[in-house]
Amino acid sequence: MSENIKVVENATCTFCGCVCDDMILTVDLDEKRITKSKNACILGKAWFAEHYIEEDAPAAMIDNKPVSIEEAVEEAARTLVNARFPITYGLSDTTCEAQRQAVAITDSIKGNIDTTTSVCHGPSGIALQGVGESTMTLGEVKNRADLVIYWGGNPAESHPRHFGRYAVTAKGMFTPRGKKDRHVVVVDVRRTPSAPAANQFIQVKPGKDFEVLWALRALVKNRAIDPDIEAITGVSLETLQELVDRMKNCRYGVLFFGMGLTMTRGRHFNSGALLALATDLNEYTHFVAKPVRGHGNVTGADNVMSWQTGYPFGVNFSRGFPRFNPGEFTTVDLLAKQDVDAALIIATDPASNFPQAAIDHLAKIPVICLDTKTSHTSQLAHVAFRTSTYGINTEGTVYRMDDVPITLRKAFDSPFPTDEEILTAVKKRVRELVLAKGRARGATGESKAAAPVQAI
Amino acid sequence: MPETMLLIPGRSSKQGTSLNKGKLGEEYLDITSTVEIDVDEMTRLGFNSGDKLRLKNHIGEAVVTCVPKKAGHLPEGMIFIAYGPTSSRLMESDTAGSGMPLSKHISVEVEKIS
Numbered sequence: 001m002s003e004n005i006k007v008v009e010n011a012t013c014t015f016c017g018c019v020c021d022d023m024i025l026t027v028d029l030d031e032k033r034i035t036k037s038k039n040a041c042i043l044g045k046a047w048f049a050e051h052y053i054e055e056d057a058p059a060a061m062i063d064n065k066p067v068s069i070e071e072a073v074e075e076a077a078r079t080l081v082n083a084r085f086p087i088t089y090g091l092s093d094t095t096c097e098a099q100r101q102a103v104a105i106t107d108s109i110k111g112n113i114d115t116t117t118s119v120c121h122g123p124s125g126i127a128l129q130g131v132g133e134s135t136m137t138l139g140e141v142k143n144r145a146d147l148v149i150y151w152g153g154n155p156a157e158s159h160p161r162h163f164g165r166y167a168v169t170a171k172g173m174f175t176p177r178g179k180k181d182r183h184v185v186v187v188d189v190r191r192t193p194s195a196p197a198a199n200q201f202i203q204v205k206p207g208k209d210f211e212v213l214w215a216l217r218a219l220v221k222n223r224a225i226d227p228d229i230e231a232i233t234g235v236s237l238e239t240l241q242e243l244v245d246r247m248k249n250c251r252y253g254v255l256f257f258g259m260g261l262t263m264t265r266g267r268h269f270n271s272g273a274l275l276a277l278a279t280d281l282n283e284y285t286h287f288v289a290k291p292v293r294g295h296g297n298v299t300g301a302d303n304v305m306s307w308q309t310g311y312p313f314g315v316n317f318s319r320g321f322p323r324f325n326p327g328e329f330t331t332v333d334l335l336a337k338q339d340v341d342a343a344l345i346i347a348t349d350p351a352s353n354f355p356q357a358a359i360d361h362l363a364k365i366p367v368i369c370l371d372t373k374t375s376h377t378s379q380l381a382h383v384a385f386r387t388s389t390y391g392i393n394t395e396g397t398v399y400r401m402d403d404v405p406i407t408l409r410k411a412f413d414s415p416f417p418t419d420e421e422i423l424t425a426v427k428k429r430v431r432e433l434v435l436a437k438g439r440a441r442g443a444t445g446e447s448k449a450a451a452p453v454q455a456i
Numbered sequence: 457m458p459e460t461m462l463l464i465p466g467r468s469s470k471q472g473t474s475l476n477k478g479k480l481g482e483e484y485l486d487i488t489s490t491v492e493i494d495v496d497e498m499t500r501l502g503f504n505s506g507d508k509l510r511l512k513n514h515i516g517e518a519v520v521t522c523v524p525k526k527a528g529h530l531p532e533g534m535i536f537i538a539y540g541p542t543s544s545r546l547m548e549s550d551t552a553g554s555g556m557p558l559s560k561h562i563s564v565e566v567e568k569i570s
Contacts, residue, residue, distance in 0.1 A: 015476075046473035118555040126554065158467040190464065190536065191529040206534065206561050208460055223459055259466075263559040265554070314555055330555030352479050352541050355549035355557050358515055377540065 002030035009162065013040055014093070014296030014391035017401035018159050018166075023048075025134035026413050034392070034411060041160035045429035051389045061384045069385070069417065069425075076344070076368040076383045077429035082439065083342035083366075085318070086111040088142040089331045090348035091304075092120075092295035094370075094419040095396025095408065099297075099304040101423035102346055106374050108430050110317045112340065115301040116348050117313040118330040121291040125302065125312045126273035126326055134278045136254070136288040137402045138165075141216050143172030144286075147250035149185040151274060152209060152260020153292050162292065163197055167256065174251070181230070183246060184352040187212075188260060202243070210266040212240070213273035219244040220280050233434045248284040254444040262291075293401035300399035335361045344368045344426075346419060347387075351376035368426075385422050388414035396420070457563035459501055462534045463511065463546065464493070465560060471538035479540075488511075488540025494512040497532060503568055511564040516545040519569065535566070 011023040017034045025048060026036035033052035037045050060072035067075075069092045078088050088106045091099045092115055106113040117125060135330050148167050155162040163169055164218035168184050175181040186198040187209075195201040204212050212233045215225050219240055247253055255278050274289055281287035293299050302312040304403070309315045309323035327333055330351065334340045342365055352375065362380065369381035378384040391416035399405050405434035474484040491511070493503065503509070504521050511518050520542060522535075531535060537543050539559075546562050 015472075042469055042495075043472040043476075046476040050476035050478075114555075119557065123557045154467060157469045157472065167482065172528065190523070190534060192466075193469075203531070206531075217457055222495060260560065262556060264561050265558065267554045267556050326555035327551055327553030330551065332549055332557050333551055336549035353539060353544055355547040356545050357549040375479055379480075424551070 001035060004029040006410060006412070011048060011411060012336065012391050012406055013037075013041050013044040013063060014229050014398055016159050016296060016407070017293030018161050019045065019296060019398055019400040019406050019438065020161055020165060021406050025058065025411050027220065027411055032377050032412060032414075033146035039313070042161060043060050045282070048392065051392050052333070052413055055415065055417075057374075057386050061381075063382060064379075069422070070359075072383050073422065073425045073429055076426050077433055079342050079366045079368060079382065080109050080111070080344060081430055081433040083109070083111070083340075084376055085340045086339040086342040086344065087331060087334055088113040088313060088344040088346070089350065090116060090185070090346040091301040092116040093300035093347040093390065094297060094314055095390050095394060095398060096300045096304050096405075097396045098390075098423055099301055100308060101420055101427050103304065103308040105344065105423060105427045105430055106315075107317050108318060108427065108434050110318045111310075112318070112329050112334060113305070113332045114267045114315070114329065114334075115298065115305060115313045116295060117298055117302055118326065119263075119300060119332060119354075120259065120294055121262055121271075122313055122326060123268035123329065124257070124271040124275075124291045126268040127275055130268075131276045132279060133275055134282060134288045135290060135402075136169070137404055138400065140252075140288075141254050142166050142170040142175070144252040146175065146181055147185075147246060147253040147256045148185050149187065149253070149254060149255045149398070150194060150292075151187040152189075152259020152262075152264075152270075153256060154192040154194045155256075155292060156192065156197060158258070158294065159292060163454070167254070168197055179214075181248070202235055202239060205232075207265045208233040209270050210262055212275050212292045213270065213277055215240055216244055216247075217273065217277050217280055220248065220277065220284075247281055249285065250285055250287075250335055253278075253281060253285060253287040255287070256292050257289065258292050290402060297398040299401050299403055300397065300405075303399050303403065332358050337360075340365065342366050344369075345377050345381070346370045346423070347372075349375040350376045365408075371427075372416075385420045386416050387422060388416045390419070394418045395419075458512070458567040460533075461566050463543070463564045464534060464536050464561040465539045465543035465562070466536060468538045471540065484540065488538050489518070489520050489542040490537070491520045491522050491533060492525040492530065493522050494532065494534075494535040495527050496529045497530075498522065498524050501566075501568075507568055508570045510567045510569050511546060512567070513546050513562065513564045515548055517541045518545045535564075
């Protein structure tokens with residue numbers, strides 16, 4: 001370690017949706033790496049330790065050959081403008097400022113834009129449009145919740161500080177003794193490392209979450225349920241009734257839910273049943289529900305997409321205005337059906353975690369990739385940019401999983417550009433090319449006046 | 457004779473820490489190609505820790521290493537794997553009009569190969 005050390009207080013970890021903003025980072029400015037991250041969880045410590053500067057890595061490549069950033073921006077813009085059906089995807093691990101530029105690019109090229117929400121809590125987004133959401137901030141949970149239920153999630157491993165900072169052992173205004181003032185329930189198909197943190201673990205048969213949630217809704221409304229529910233779901237009627245009594249009689253209840261609901265049979269019906277259950281319970285007490293979000297700024301992606309286009313994910317601009325249709329304009333569908341002919345992938349790695357049919361098509365089309373590290377996607381990319389890491393080298397705005405915006409504090413400088421800088425440059429060049437293309441069409445008489453509206 | 461089992465891909469601490477080192481790194485690739493099976497079920501199936509298994513379904517196939525999981529953590533017939541390139545090879549791309557592929561609850565045939 002060198003003597004050129006800097007301490008950054010109140011820094012933010014952007015690894016997961018908890019977006020903990022109480023980090024104290026020790027930075028070795030000569031080595032250009034973070035050597036200590038006080039208050040970080042095991043995932044946060046790895047996040048800070050492993051995002052150091054790889055000086056030898058090229059900032060931009062075309063077909064795996066180093067080029068200047070300007071050349072790569074030009075090639076990226078030309079690729080996108082020349083495509084018939086380009087898609088923009090990712091965005092959950094970058095700043096809101098960069099996300100905004102990505103929406104503008106996609107609008108200019110009349111493409112399709114989608115975020116990792118579609119393969120995360122997209123079904124929950126569909127559900128809340130249908131049944132609404134009784135929601136809150138995590139601060140309310142910390143200060144008020146005396147019944148906390150985690151359903152289909154494993155925060156002990158995916159969001160390790162969720163328990164201590166917000167929902168289980170956190171001490172708040174009306175929960176001064178932390179866990180002693182709460183009853184915690186974990187519902188899952190397997191006994192995860194989160195189960196020991198709870199007062200009660202309820203094991204559901206795989207694929208039977210909807211049935212259990214619907215039975216709970218019925219019991220909340222004092223309807224009779226056949227005892228054979230246990231044979232169907234693995235959960236006894238007695239357990240369900242006891243949980244319902246506890247839910248009705250708590251002071252402030254919260255249902256946190258994970259991808260055990262959204263990635264399984266039922267998808268948005270599962271999320272919708274849980275959201276409806278929370279709403280039903282408000283006839284008796286205060287009850288809220290919240291999806292536990294994975295990536296550091298996936299919630300920001302939903303917010304930026306919503307205020308820029310009116311929709312949270314799966315948005316298509318091909319008619320010149322935004323349309324939303326999950327299943328049609330979502331990335332897995334568009335790739336697997338081989339609909340798209342170019343892709344702008346920002347801060348994500350679909351070549352690593354998408355279904356194989358989608359990956360196969362991604363490998364056939366020109367891909368423009370922005371990432372902080374070499375990935376499966378950057379390796380198959382036609383144009384690859386290496387960018388700086390948000391929250392470590394880049395300032396900006398992110399949204400915590402409860403839609404609270406948090407400003408990022410930079411720890412040290414990176415020689416690599418930010419996602420926002422690259423996307424702003426691509427946007428500028430895309431707009432020039434689109435304008436030039438429009439002029440050329442006009443000169444050859446391709447441009448047509450709008451057809452007169454026929455009288456009905 | 458292959459055994460039909462339910463594969464549950466999910467997150468794990470080791471997967472989370474190793475992905476920060478890089479998804480192309482050996483550690484991440486090892487972790488995402490290791491399946492956990494209930495210790496008693498391993499005995500029933502004649503598997504030992506470290507055995508190579510072939511997971512196969514109508515989408516594709518993958519070779520994984522198996523490790524035992526403490527009794528009572530995984531129900532009978534269920535195996536767990538950390539998300540990654542291996543589970544992708546077995547994942548259906550149809551989203552039933554939702555945008556979301558069925559990324560958990562993947563039915564696979566499990567067979568010991570070495």
